[in-house]
Amino acid sequence: MSAPRIRPMLVKRDRPSLSLKILAPLLALVAATLINLLLYLFMGKDPVAVFHAMILEPFISFPSFSEVLLKTGPLLLIAEGLAIGYRAKVFNIGAEGQFIIGAIFASALPVWYPMATGQWIWPTMLLAGALGGALWAGITAFWRVRLRANEILVSLMLSLVAIQVLNYLLLGPWKDPNGFNFPQSVMFQYDAMVPLIIPGTRVNASLLIALALALAAYVFMQKSFMGYKLEVGGLAPRAAGYAGFSEGRAIWLSLLIGGFAAGLAGAAEVAGPIGQLQRSISTGYGYAAIIVAYLGGLHPIGIIFSSIVMAAIYIGGDNALVSADLPIAAVRVFQGSLLLSYLMAVTFVRYRLAFARPVSEVPA
Amino acid sequence: MIALEFILSGMLAAATPFLLAALGELVGERAGVLNLGVEGLMALGAAIAFIIVYHGGGHVFAFAGAGLAAALLSLLFAFAALGLQANQVAAGLAIGILGQGLSALVGKTYESLTVKGLPKLAVPGLSDLPVVGGLFVQDPVVWLSLAATLAIWATFAFTKTGLLLRAVGENPKAAHSIGYPVIAIRVAAVAFGGLMAGFAGAYAATVYTPLWADGMIAGRGWIALALVVFGTWLTARIFWGACLFGAVSLAGLAAQAGGVELPSQLLASMPYLVTIVVLGIISSNRRLLKLNGVASLGEPFKP
Numbered sequence: 001m002s003a004p005r006i007r008p009m010l011v012k013r014d015r016p017s018l019s020l021k022i023l024a025p026l027l028a029l030v031a032a033t034l035i036n037l038l039l040y041l042f043m044g045k046d047p048v049a050v051f052h053a054m055i056l057e058p059f060i061s062f063p064s065f066s067e068v069l070l071k072t073g074p075l076l077l078i079a080e081g082l083a084i085g086y087r088a089k090v091f092n093i094g095a096e097g098q099f100i101i102g103a104i105f106a107s108a109l110p111v112w113y114p115m116a117t118g119q120w121i122w123p124t125m126l127l128a129g130a131l132g133g134a135l136w137a138g139i140t141a142f143w144r145v146r147l148r149a150n151e152i153l154v155s156l157m158l159s160l161v162a163i164q165v166l167n168y169l170l171l172g173p174w175k176d177p178n179g180f181n182f183p184q185s186v187m188f189q190y191d192a193m194v195p196l197i198i199p200g201t202r203v204n205a206s207l208l209i210a211l212a213l214a215l216a217a218y219v220f221m222q223k224s225f226m227g228y229k230l231e232v233g234g235l236a237p238r239a240a241g242y243a244g245f246s247e248g249r250a251i252w253l254s255l256l257i258g259g260f261a262a263g264l265a266g267a268a269e270v271a272g273p274i275g276q277l278q279r280s281i282s283t284g285y286g287y288a289a290i291i292v293a294y295l296g297g298l299h300p301i302g303i304i305f306s307s308i309v310m311a312a313i314y315i316g317g318d319n320a321l322v323s324a325d326l327p328i329a330a331v332r333v334f335q336g337s338l339l340l341s342y343l344m345a346v347t348f349v350r351y352r353l354a355f356a357r358p359v360s361e362v363p364a
Numbered sequence: 365m366i367a368l369e370f371i372l373s374g375m376l377a378a379a380t381p382f383l384l385a386a387l388g389e390l391v392g393e394r395a396g397v398l399n400l401g402v403e404g405l406m407a408l409g410a411a412i413a414f415i416i417v418y419h420g421g422g423h424v425f426a427f428a429g430a431g432l433a434a435a436l437l438s439l440l441f442a443f444a445a446l447g448l449q450a451n452q453v454a455a456g457l458a459i460g461i462l463g464q465g466l467s468a469l470v471g472k473t474y475e476s477l478t479v480k481g482l483p484k485l486a487v488p489g490l491s492d493l494p495v496v497g498g499l500f501v502q503d504p505v506v507w508l509s510l511a512a513t514l515a516i517w518a519t520f521a522f523t524k525t526g527l528l529l530r531a532v533g534e535n536p537k538a539a540h541s542i543g544y545p546v547i548a549i550r551v552a553a554v555a556f557g558g559l560m561a562g563f564a565g566a567y568a569a570t571v572y573t574p575l576w577a578d579g580m581i582a583g584r585g586w587i588a589l590a591l592v593v594f595g596t597w598l599t600a601r602i603f604w605g606a607c608l609f610g611a612v613s614l615a616g617l618a619a620q621a622g623g624v625e626l627p628s629q630l631l632a633s634m635p636y637l638v639t640i641v642v643l644g645i646i647s648s649n650r651r652l653l654k655l656n657g658v659a660s661l662g663e664p665f666k667p
Binding site (some may be wrong): 010043091093143146147148149150152153154156157158160161164165167168171172287290291294327329330331332333334335336337339340343344346347350351 | 400404440443444448449450451454455457458460461462463464465468469472582583586589593627629630633636637639640643644645647650653666
């Protein structure tokens, strides 16, 4: 055995405090911002200009902030759905695919019936999208519950397949005949668009739907017996089994909720700011929402805040592209480093650092 | 017959990115660590290697640089997941996103550029055989990958290092209590996994299809992760699995060349669909997974 020495150790806290839980994501945000600004400096960009464009402008300029709200909708929706699954230890990382399939299901209506009118159209599209997303996630659930396949890999593979389905439709049957051969569908009719709620902006009613569902998620996860069963079913399947809760049901429910929410987000995107089905309907929302879910502490209320932060990073990245010539890939680097910083910071919510000799090295 | 010859001669090269990344992940998983960041590690390796070759640094330095960069990034994962006990699934995803972002960032000005690959080396005599002759004409990295497969198989089968890796993956408490540095061994295994993923990316971007495009790894890192499951954590089966995927990715091209009318999107989805189907088949065989699975995979260990 080596000589006894003093070294840092992680000691579990009896009870993590709420203020620490709130501090962790803030600390992570500050750390990630500093690291990334340093990176921009290294890349020869002006960090002050980037900071202004990326961090300040989304909040101080109203047009910019309205775009933040617009992006908050899909991120909030997807992340709320994912967080329910993650708390039940069901790792659905295929929200990107569920989002795309949702967008496709929603688009079917205006693509097939471009002349249809009536206020029923956009709600029907949102519902169709949500069902499409749930259906796509249902494949993963079947594979996991019936075949015991790893849901991480299956859901991710299905996302890659979904992109190809989208490409197939846009280059083939759903291509706009008058679209100069661009891979996109026809522009949707007026009644296929979710109504706007803030005049002069692109913010639409789907943000209100997302907020309402976030509150529903709060009631479901924090207050209902069903939510409790779900969480226990994932955390301790054996114990849950003895108590009569089924692991399989927890997996099905987690994935269907996650797919439903992601599909709804996809539908709201094509029936909202985009107004048609096209290749770039998602700029990685499905993956960014994973970060949003964790950053919000997997808590329905926390996620409201983290989705605004993530939306601001997207908009800030766009701003910095224009005003400080920052490559758009910088957003992905920021996202990755933010999640990593958060995961490290959260360690100190659960543990405290102590300097001591481990028990195993105390001489007998 | 021509299609068969085409698949046989190209299969090993197509399999190599899968094989290298999966072998690296195998070592990490055998030591009990699930690193989901392979896709990002490969992407970073691919970008770094491409840049080095593009500027005339040569393939040896390119592979070294790619391996080093990916190993460093995987050490960041190790610091979070093993040092700070962060959630392994989430930390792996974070590294994946970070790696893909970094690759796009450094590779931005090289988008769609190409470099020269590597010449092929033929095995004298065998390469003249009819039909299967193409199997024996491969670039040097393919030959080295086969050697690496053998070396890793032998390490697990015969050496103390192999036993040690398996011990910390199966029962870290027991390994710790008889004095083995569990965390240090796991960190080393993760770094090795990163190194191999970097090589895999380097091969993809500078030898197999010598060009750089953002997103060019196209899910191959994720398929490598699935391959470790297909191979039920056994080196030889992972090798055959990688060959299968190499063949699948060529079969589509062969079918197209043979005049079979299939939407190109279906061909592009083929590897993903095969992954989903095979995952279902292998995973439903619980005995197989129990027999060879890693008992403490993904579980944190605190000494």
